[in-house]
Amino acid sequence: MKQLFLAAAFCFWTVMVSFGQPAAAQLNEEQVQQYISSFGWTMNDLQQYLADYDMKLADFATLDELKQWLGAPITEENLNELLTRHQLTKEELEALLGQFGETLQDYTFIEDLDTAVNFYLHHNQEMQQVNDMLSAIGFTEQEANRLFEHIMSLNEAALTEKLAGLDKRIEPFLRVEDPTELTKQQQDELLSVWEDLLSALEIKPKFYLVKNGQKQEVPYRNLLHMETLGGRDLLIEMYNLQGDLLADMQLSEEMLKSGYIVRAGESFVHAGEIGGEMKEKMQGDKMPNTASPYLSYMLMGVALTLFGAILYWRKRERTAE
Amino acid sequence: MAKTGENSGVKQVKARYVTYFSLACMIAGIAIATWSGYAYWQGYRAAQPLNKQSALHVSASRKEKAVRPKNGERIGALFIPKLNLSLPIYEGVDEAELRKGVGHYPKSALPGKNGNVVLSGHRDTVFRRLKGVGVHDQLIVRTARGEFVYRIKKVRIVGEDDRTVLVEKPRPTLTVTTCYPFDFIGNAKQRYVLIAELVRPRQRI
Numbered sequence: 001m002k003q004l005f006l007a008a009a010f011c012f013w014t015v016m017v018s019f020g021q022p023a024a025a026q027l028n029e030e031q032v033q034q035y036i037s038s039f040g041w042t043m044n045d046l047q048q049y050l051a052d053y054d055m056k057l058a059d060f061a062t063l064d065e066l067k068q069w070l071g072a073p074i075t076e077e078n079l080n081e082l083l084t085r086h087q088l089t090k091e092e093l094e095a096l097l098g099q100f101g102e103t104l105q106d107y108t109f110i111e112d113l114d115t116a117v118n119f120y121l122h123h124n125q126e127m128q129q130v131n132d133m134l135s136a137i138g139f140t141e142q143e144a145n146r147l148f149e150h151i152m153s154l155n156e157a158a159l160t161e162k163l164a165g166l167d168k169r170i171e172p173f174l175r176v177e178d179p180t181e182l183t184k185q186q187q188d189e190l191l192s193v194w195e196d197l198l199s200a201l202e203i204k205p206k207f208y209l210v211k212n213g214q215k216q217e218v219p220y221r222n223l224l225h226m227e228t229l230g231g232r233d234l235l236i237e238m239y240n241l242q243g244d245l246l247a248d249m250q251l252s253e254e255m256l257k258s259g260y261i262v263r264a265g266e267s268f269v270h271a272g273e274i275g276g277e278m279k280e281k282m283q284g285d286k287m288p289n290t291a292s293p294y295l296s297y298m299l300m301g302v303a304l305t306l307f308g309a310i311l312y313w314r315k316r317e318r319t320a321e
Numbered sequence: 322m323a324k325t326g327e328n329s330g331v332k333q334v335k336a337r338y339v340t341y342f343s344l345a346c347m348i349a350g351i352a353i354a355t356w357s358g359y360a361y362w363q364g365y366r367a368a369q370p371l372n373k374q375s376a377l378h379v380s381a382s383r384k385e386k387a388v389r390p391k392n393g394e395r396i397g398a399l400f401i402p403k404l405n406l407s408l409p410i411y412e413g414v415d416e417a418e419l420r421k422g423v424g425h426y427p428k429s430a431l432p433g434k435n436g437n438v439v440l441s442g443h444r445d446t447v448f449r450r451l452k453g454v455g456v457h458d459q460l461i462v463r464t465a466r467g468e469f470v471y472r473i474k475k476v477r478i479v480g481e482d483d484r485t486v487l488v489e490k491p492r493p494t495l496t497v498t499t500c501y502p503f504d505f506i507g508n509a510k511q512r513y514v515l516i517a518e519l520v521r522p523r524q525r526i
Contacts, residue, residue, distance in 0.1 A: 048457050052472055053523045069523070101477065101485035101516075119491035282428050282437065284484035288414035290500045291508045292443035294361035299506075301354025308346025315339050 031063050039073035039108060049108075071109035078110045086117055096120050099284070127283075130274050133267040143247035147238075150246050151275035152283065154202055160276045162200040167269050169193050173262040191224070194265055198238070201272055203246065208235040210250065229253045360420050364446025367422040369407045371400060389427070392418070397432060397464035399423050399440060399497075403454050408447050410440060410462070423447055426487065429496075432462040433469045433519075437490040441498045444509065448499040451513065460495055460517050471495040471517035479512050486514050493519035 029043075036046050049070075050056060060066040072078055083093060097103055100120055107113040127148070134144035170193055176182065182190070198205055207223055208215040211232040223234075234256065237248045255261070390396050392413040399408045409422035418424040423442040430436030440462075442448045454460075460471045471494075478501055479486060486496060494516060501513035 051457070052474070052518060052520060054520050099485060100488045100490070101479075101483075106475070116491050119489075123489055280428065281489050282426075282439070282487045285426075285428065285487040287481065287483070287486055287498050287512050288419070288424065288426060288441040290419065290441050290443055290448075290498060290512070292361070292364065292419070292445050292500075294357040294364075295445055296506055297357035298354050298361065301350045301352070301357060303350070305347050305350030305354065308343040308348075308350055311339065311343035311346065315336060315343065319336060 027057075027060055027063050027066065029057075032057070032066065035063060035067065041108070071111040073108060074104075074110050074113060079113075082110060082114055082117065086121060088117075093117070096124070099124075123281075126274055126278055130271045130278075133271040133274075137264040137267050138249055139247050146246045147271075148275060150203070150240055151201060151272055152279050154276075154279070159200060159279075160273065162196075163269050163273045163276060166193055166197050166200065167266075167273070170262065170265050170269060174266065176259075176262075190261065190265070194261075197265065197268060197272070201268075202241050204239045204241065204243075206237045206239065208237070209233070210235045229256070361446060363420055364422070364443055365449075367409055368447050368449070371402065371405045371407050389431075390425075392427070395422075396425055397462055400461040400463065401451075401454060401458075402461065403458045404450050406450070408442070410464075414441050419443055429487070430493075431466075432464050432495070433466055433493070435493050437488065437494045437496055438462070439487055439496045439498065444500040444503050444513070448497075448513075449503070451497070451499055451515070452503055454515065460497065460515070462495065469493075469495075470520045472520055473515050473517045475516040477514040477516065479514060481510050481512055483512065486512070493521070495519070 032046070033043060036043070041049075047057065050059075055069075057066075060069065079090075083090060086093075088096070094104060096117065097106075097120070100116075102116070104113075107116070130148050130151075131141070131144045134147055135141065139147065169189070173182075173186070173190060176186075205220075207218050207220060209218055209229065209232040210216075215235060231253070233253075234251045235248060236251070238246045240246055249264075251260070390412040392415070394412045395409055396412050397410045399410055400406070401408075410425055411418040411422050412425050412427060414424035414426050419442060423440050425431075426439035426441060429439035432438050444451070454473065455476055456473050458473050460473065462469045462471070477486070481500075486498065495518075497515040497517070499513050500509040501511040502509055503513070
C-alpha cells in the first residue's frame with residue numbers, strides 16, 4: 001500500500017515538473033499577436049519567419065526576447081536613417097534592390113534590410129572601382145564599360161596569376177622618382193610589361209602617329225627604334241581578338257616620358273585583377289535555356305514519318321492501278 | 322510508240338525517286354522521333370519518388386577536396402518533399418546535363434556554401450510538377466558535403482532576358498529556374514523562378 005502511494009506521488013511529481021516548467025516560461029500569445037499586428041503580421045507570418053531560422057515560438061521565454069531577436073520593424077524613421085547612412089534616396093534604394101530582384105516589401109526588419117543594402121552596395125562598388133581606374137587613365141565611360149565587359153568575357157583561367165605577376169613587375173617603376181631618367185633596360189622592361197598586359201587581356205593594339213588630325217599607322221617594330229615622336233602624338237587603338245574597337249588612348253611625347261605610362265599600367269593591371277575576381281561571381285547573368293526541344297522534335301519526327309508513309313502508299317496504289 | 326515508252330520510262334524513274342524520297346522521310350522521321358524520345362525519357366525518368374532514391378554516387382576524392390566539380394559530374398540530389406520527388410543534380414547547364422537531370426550553374430555557389438546556388442531544369446521533364454510548390458515549401462539539397470534544407474521565400478515569373486535572378490545574395494540562397502508556361506509546346510519565353518533561403522540559425526552581419 002505504501003509502495004503504491006509512493007509510486008503515485010512520484011508520478012504526480014514528475015507530471016508537475018514536466019508540465020509546470022514550460023507553462024511558467026510561456027510567453028503571452030495575445031501580447032505577441034498585438035505586437036506583430038503593429039507591423040501587419042499574422043501569427044502564421046511569424047511562425048513561417050521563425051521556421052526560416054529553424055526556430056519556434058516556444059523557443060522564446062518573453063516578448064522582449066522575441067522582439068530582440070526579430071529586430072526593429074521598418075518604420076519611416078529608421079528607413080530614413082538607413083538612407084542617410086548609405087547616402088541613398090528612396091528611389092535609389094528601390095533601384096538597388098530591383099537590380100537584385102527584390103523590393104522593399106520583401107523586408108520587414110531594418111536589420112535584414114541593412115545587411116542586404118551593405119552587401120549589394122559593396123558588390124556594385126567593386127564594379128565602380130574598375131570603371132574609376134579605367135577612367136583615371138583617360139578612357140571615357142563608354143570605353144571603360146566596353147573594356148570591363150571585355151575583361152569579364154575573357155575565358156582565361158590563369159588570368160589572375162598572370163596579372164599578379166605583372167603587378168610585381170610594375171612595382172619597381174612606381175618608386176622611380178624621375179621617370180625621364182629611366183635606363184634603356186628599364187624602358188624595355190616597361191614596354192614588355194605593357195605588351196604582356198595587353199596580351200594577357202587579349203587586347204590587340206594598333207599604333208598611329210597623329211599630327212593635325214592626320215593619322216598614320218606605324219608598325220610596332222618601327223616605334224621601338226624611334227628616339228622621338230617628332231612633335232607628333234601616339235594614338236593607340238585597342239581591339240579585341242574579333243577585331244572590334246574597345247578603346248583608344250592618345251599620348252603626347254611628354255606623357256610618354258612622364259610617369260603616366262607607369263601609373264596607367266598599374267591602374268590597368270588592377271582593373272584587370274578586380275575584373276578577373278568578379279568574373280567568378282554572377283553579375284546578373286542570363287538564365288540558362290531550359291526549353292526542352294525533345295517533345296517538339298518527337299512530334300516533328302512522327303509527322304515526317306507519317307508524311308513519308310502516306311507518300312509511299314499513295315505511290316504504290318497509283319502504280320498498282 | 323517510242324514516245325510513250327520514253328514517257329513511261331521517265332515516269333518510272335520519277336516514281337522510283339518518289340519512293341526513295343518517301344522511304345528517306347520515314348527513316349529520318351523514325352530516327353528523329355526515337356532519338357528525341359530517348360532524350361526526353363532520360364529526363365523524365367530522372368525524376369524519382371523520394372523513397373526509391375538511389376544512394377548518391379560521389380567519388381571519395383570529392384569529399385576531401387573542395388575543388389570545383391567538373392562539367393557533367395553528378396554533384397548531388399534535389400529533394401522536393403511536397404512533390405515526393407528526388408532529382409539528380411549535375412554540374413553544368415548545357416543541354417548534355419539538362420537532358421539527364423537538374424543542372425548546377427557553374428558560376429553560382431555550391432550547395433551549403435554562402436551565396437546563391439542556382440539550379441536549372443527542363444519544365445517538361447524534371448520540373449514538370451514544379452508549379453505544385455510555393456512559398457514556405459522545403460527544397461532539400463544533398464551533396465557529399467551534407468544535406469541542406471532551404472525554404473521557398475518567393476516565386477517569380479520573369480522574362481527570359483531578366484538579369485535580376487542570377488545575382489549574388491547576402492544570405493545562402495537556392496534559386497531554381499525553369500521555363501514558363503509549363504504546358505506550352507515550343508520555346509517558352511518566360512522563366513519560372515523559385516527563391517529559397519537556407520534554414521539555419523540567424524547570423525546578422
